[in-house]
Amino acid sequence: MTVGYLFDLDKTLVTYEPEVPGIFRNACAEVGVEPTPEAVDTLAPSYVETFLEFEESPYVGAARAARDAGMDIDPESFADTYVDAEIEATHVPEGVGDLLASLDRVGVVTNGYGPVQRRKLAEKGLDAHIDALVCADDVEAFKPDDAPFDAITDAVPADDYVMVGDNVNYDIQPAAERGYRTVFVGDAADAEGLADHRVSNPSDLAKMPTLMRP
Ligand SMILES: [Mg+2]
Incomplete structure (x- = not known):
């Protein structure tokens, strides 16, 4: 799978x-x-x-x-x-580049503006580890709408998905509704019970392969 x-x-x-x-x-x-x-x-x-x-x-x-x-x-x-x-x-936390490099199918789905987000990923050296990027202006819609999620899953075909994000309303809830596993980044108590996993800081994402183990 x-x-x-x-x-x-x-x-x-x-x-x-x-x-x-x-x-x-x-x-x-x-x-x-x-x-x-x-x-x-x-x-x-x-x-x-x-x-x-x-x-x-x-x-x-x-x-x-x-x-x-x-x-x-x-x-x-x-x-x-x-x-x-x-x-x-813009800073890339320690370990994030290595984490992305270790994963086979990687998509980035962001409510940010395409030209700026693309430049950010390129200048910070993350673009080489990413298979597809969908920004709000690419689909003229914002998360939590279906359009950005449909576009990124079309671009990164897989049997199952894990969504990682820092916003409950835009990232976690819509992904959970689509049946994806979820990893919340942050300390907000409102992610309790909604996200499958939680890390406090983006730098903790380096532990994600461990978190994803069944
Ligand atoms: Mg965010």
């Missing part, structure tokens, strides 16, 4: 230091602009609002909203600077 291993990306296969607020501050420092509180407040909602249209980079949409909220920036070039800062902040 073949088993496909499906992974979320952000905060599952990679971690961030700093996280979003620090990445934004670093990008602002890079272009020499002071962030306004109004701009900070609009970032997340405008990113989501732009992404849901599937027409342009959500990073550009967020930067445009930040400009409209008083920051003296060019949205396109600020988005590039922000993405550079995000890649800079």
Whole structure:
């Protein structure tokens, strides 16, 4: 029997230091602009609002909203600077590359933006260990919808699947409903009883082959 291993990306296969607020501050420092509180407040909602249209980079949409909220920036070039800062902040925990290399069928299914997620995997050296990647804009849908899961399982055929992720609603619950085994990454108590296995940190994923033993 073949088993496909499906992974979320952000905060599952990679971690961030700093996280979003620090990445934004670093990008602002890079272009020499002071962030306004109004701009900070609009970032997340405008990113989501732009992404849901599937027409342009959500990073550009967020930067445009930040400009409209008083920051003296060019949205396109600020988005590039922000993405550079995000890649800079992206870290692959010890053992994750070796784990992926040890598995035969590996898919990554992420609610992130394709061009950025692809660059992240390539620059962090993980792309060679991954058989397929599905991002939200590839299928114009977000987990927990079926479309991203259908696309990744089409791309990584297997008899059975294990889903590994840090979000109960987007990763664990939909995978469990599809009959997959699940590994939750994190400490949230709300994963109790939902996930088959749990690790506290992405760095603990290196133990996953042991966790997966029947
Ligand atoms: Mg995640």
